[in-house]
Amino acid sequence: MAQKNKLQFIILGLLNQQPLTGYDLTKAFDTEIGEFWQAQHSQIYPQLKRLEEQGYVTHEITVSGAKLEKKLYHVTATGAELLRQWITVGTPDLTATKDEFILKLYFIHSNRDPRLPMMIQEQLRLHTDKLVHLRQRMTVVFPDKALIEAHYGHYLILQHAIGRENYYVTWLKQTLAALPAEQ
Amino acid sequence: MAQKNKLQFIILGLLNQQPLTGYDLTKAFDTEIGEFWQAQHSQIYPQLKRLEEQGYVTHEITVSGAKLEKKLYHVTATGAELLRQWITVGTPDLTATKDEFILKLYFIHSNRDPRLPMMIQEQLRLHTDKLVHLRQRMTVVFPDKALIEAHYGHYLILQHAIGRENYYVTWLKQTLAALPAEQ
DNA sequence: TAAATACATGTAATTATTTACACGTTAAAA
DNA sequence: TTTTAACGTGTAAATAATTACATGTATTTA
Numbered sequence: 359m360a361q362k363n364k365l366q367f368i369i370l371g372l373l374n375q376q377p378l379t380g381y382d383l384t385k386a387f388d389t390e391i392g393e394f395w396q397a398q399h400s401q402i403y404p405q406l407k408r409l410e411e412q413g414y415v416t417h418e419i420t421v422s423g424a425k426l427e428k429k430l431y432h433v434t435a436t437g438a439e440l441l442r443q444w445i446t447v448g449t450p451d452l453t454a455t456k457d458e459f460i461l462k463l464y465f466i467h468s469n470r471d472p473r474l475p476m477m478i479q480e481q482l483r484l485h486t487d488k489l490v491h492l493r494q495r496m497t498v499v500f501p502d503k504a505l506i507e508a509h510y511g512h513y514l515i516l517q518h519a520i521g522r523e524n525y526y527v528t529w530l531k532q533t534l535a536a537l538p539a540e541q
Numbered sequence: 542m543a544q545k546n547k548l549q550f551i552i553l554g555l556l557n558q559q560p561l562t563g564y565d566l567t568k569a570f571d572t573e574i575g576e577f578w579q580a581q582h583s584q585i586y587p588q589l590k591r592l593e594e595q596g597y598v599t600h601e602i603t604v605s606g607a608k609l610e611k612k613l614y615h616v617t618a619t620g621a622e623l624l625r626q627w628i629t630v631g632t633p634d635l636t637a638t639k640d641e642f643i644l645k646l647y648f649i650h651s652n653r654d655p656r657l658p659m660m661i662q663e664q665l666r667l668h669t670d671k672l673v674h675l676r677q678r679m680t681v682v683f684p685d686k687a688l689i690e691a692h693y694g695h696y697l698i699l700q701h702a703i704g705r706e707n708y709y710v711t712w713l714k715q716t717l718a719a720l721p722a723e724q
Numbered sequence: 725t726a727a728a729t730a731c732a733t734g735t736a737a738t739t740a741t742t743t744a745c746a747c748g749t750t751a752a753a754a
Numbered sequence: 755t756t757t758t759a760a761c762g763t764g765t766a767a768a769t770a771a772t773t774a775c776a777t778g779t780a781t782t783t784a
Contacts, residue, residue: 363770364641371648381732394643401771403734426732426779445645446656452667455638458547460577460701462628465554466694473629484635511649518643518712525708529701546740564762584741586764609749609762 365397365405370433370441377432380406393519414440470538482530489523548580548588553616553624560615563589576702589614597623653721665713672706
């Protein structure tokens with residue numbers, strides 16, 4: 359029971375905060391949720407349809423401008439209950455992170471491999487950029503304590519992501535510094 | 542080009558160290574590789590067949606006991622070259638970690654939610670156990686410096702995993718301690 | 725006002741991954 | 755010596771996820 363369709367719960371969770379369109383949901387995966395889960399619109403629209411068939415969400419049509427129809431989805435009482443249950447049951451499976459760089463490292467046997475410095479420097483750039491981006495988001499999304507209290511979980515996961523990237527950057531720097539000097 | 546069949550490279554990388562059977566490869570995903578990638582035997586056997594059709598690996602049959610046939614796979618010259626290329630090209634995509642617990646946190650809005658302490662404590666147990674297990678592996682796999690030098694990449698990823706879990710545990714403890722006292 | 729970008733919703737095809745089915749051997753423990 | 759666990763190799767079915775196809779509207783910028 360590894361996957362169990364987590365996407366449905368994420369959608370329910372997002373809709374439980376406020377009614378959204380499929381397009382809005384898709385965008386949510388580009389920001390904070392995207393830090394921990396990804397989904398394309400081609401996965402989201404069919405999932406919304408299924409959730410509606412099962413009675414967990416409903417939609418109303420609104421019209422923007424002259425004729426553009428939007429479907430604004432919101433959770434039903436049973437949908438909210440399903441969400442509550444998902445959050446309440448245990449989460450005993452630690453899924454392994456699929457990190458391609460780390461995977462490559464495994465196959466490098468010598469600390470004198472000439473590719474190592476370049477590889478680590480590339481990751482250092484990427485993870486430093488990400489860290490900067492996350493810290494920036496923290497200041498934008500949580501400028502004051504009232505907002506932290508109103509969206510505590512969101513605050514926690516941003517804080518967690520920052521700490522995680524910070525560790526990654528620290529580890530990369532250390533690893534780079536520990537490499538033998540080039541001959 | 543998000544996925545690009547990384548499994549094939551992992552298999553090539555493992556076979557490049559020493560000839561292995563499909564069964565051996567499957568087991569490798571239970572230990573260190575499993576820390577960063579998972580695959581079942583139902584994925585591995587067909588992949589081995591495809592790699593052989595493409596000329597990247599070959600196999601020889603050995604017999605264990607009276608009649609148990611094993612297929613021992615090893616990489617070809619072109620297979621080794623494909624592996625080398627994969628390691629050498631850049632790794633610019635930071636794939637998001639899919640962490641179900643963190644996902645659930647996002648939908649908890651108040652730091653007074655009665656489920657929070659229980660949820661964090663469960664994760665604390667899980668990640669502490671994992672940390673203990675990883676540290677244990679470090680002492681078992683790398684008892685001396687010579688082994689570290691011979692398998693530097695393997696050492697690095699174990700060290701990285703330990704640091705990552707250590708951060709996770711620290712963050713969970715901190716988060717638990719920062720929760721408001723129960724009423 | 726024309727063009728570009730963002731908004732908006734879907735389906736089809738392909739690939740990746742998991743779970744279940746299926747069969748047989750060998751070595752170790754009870 | 756029997757039975758259990760580990761060894762060993764595969765396929766089938768279902769689900770998850772990505773990429774490509776397909777179409778049209780509204781708003782903003784040049």
